[in-house]
Amino acid sequence: MGPMKLIGSKTSPYVRKVRILFAEKQLAYEFVEDNVWAASTLVGRFNPLTKVPVLVLDDGTSLYDSSVIAEYVDTLASPPWLPAAPLPRALARRSEALCDGICDAAVAIVLERKREPMRQDAATMDRHRAKIDASIAALATQLGESPWLSGEAPGFADVAAGAALFYVEFRLPEVGWRERHANLRRWAERAEARSAFSSTRPPAA
Numbered sequence: 363m364g365p366m367k368l369i370g371s372k373t374s375p376y377v378r379k380v381r382i383l384f385a386e387k388q389l390a391y392e393f394v395e396d397n398v399w400a401a402s403t404l405v406g407r408f409n410p411l412t413k414v415p416v417l418v419l420d421d422g423t424s425l426y427d428s429s430v431i432a433e434y435v436d437t438l439a440s441p442p443w444l445p446a447a448p449l450p451r452a453l454a455r456r457s458e459a460l461c462d463g464i465c466d467a468a469v470a471i472v473l474e475r476k477r478e479p480m481r482q483d484a485a486t487m488d489r490h491r492a493k494i495d496a497s498i499a500a501l502a503t504q505l506g507e508s509p510w511l512s513g514e515a516p517g518f519a520d521v522a523a524g525a526a527l528f529y530v531e532f533r534l535p536e537v538g539w540r541e542r543h544a545n546l547r548r549w550a551e552r553a554e555a556r557s558a559f560s561s562t563r564p565p566a567a
């Protein structure tokens with residue numbers, strides 16, 4: 363049985379969510395780097411949406427998107443990071459949806475900024491920025507004075523938040539969430555002390 367192959371890039375926050383979970387669970391996989399924006403990308407062979415991450419299993423089955431992959435990976439090694447009870451599980455998935463939404467809004471701004479200045483839509487960028495600010499404020503409220511979003515120990519929500527918040531800091535440093543939310547800054551320091559987070563940092567641009 364060959365190792366699972368994770369196709370993605372080191373800068374994608376959705377890919378990083380899966381990489382953090384793999385590392386926390388100490389599961390082996392092969393990381394296949396692919397630039398989904400390049401004409402030569404092979405991702406379309408595995409995901410008709412041509413988006414990363416894709417997880418290719420040893421029988422050739424491909425899984426996407428990142429939330430499907432994360433839930434699958436979580437089932438491969440105990441203890442589970444997603445709670446089993448219905449409402450805690452739904453709330454952990456909600457945190458993931460919130461964090462993925464932060465990533466979607468941040469990616470949209472990054473892509474808009476790559477367009478010619480004349481073609482950039484300020485109103486659209488403002489809408490995305492407002493979603494990011496409100497969602498990060500919601501994460502700060504959810505965290506409160508707990509060490510982790512998931513409570514006393516890190517869990518699924520923390521993995522998703524790590525991918526989203528550190529991506530925002532990487533691409534949109536002006537958001538300044540560390541300065542605005544002292545509890546998120548302390549959370550970030552805890553997360554960065556874990557090798558699953560520090561070893562998956564995007565390379566300096």
Ligand SMILES: N[C@@H](CCC(=O)N[C@@H](CS)C(=O)NCC(=O)O)C(=O)O
Binds near residue numbers: 413414427429
């Ligand atoms: N909802 C998807 C989003 C994945 C996604 O948008 N990935 C970006 C990379 S950061 C991508 O592949 N974009 C290529 C495209 O949109 O054509 C997931 O969670 O996996």
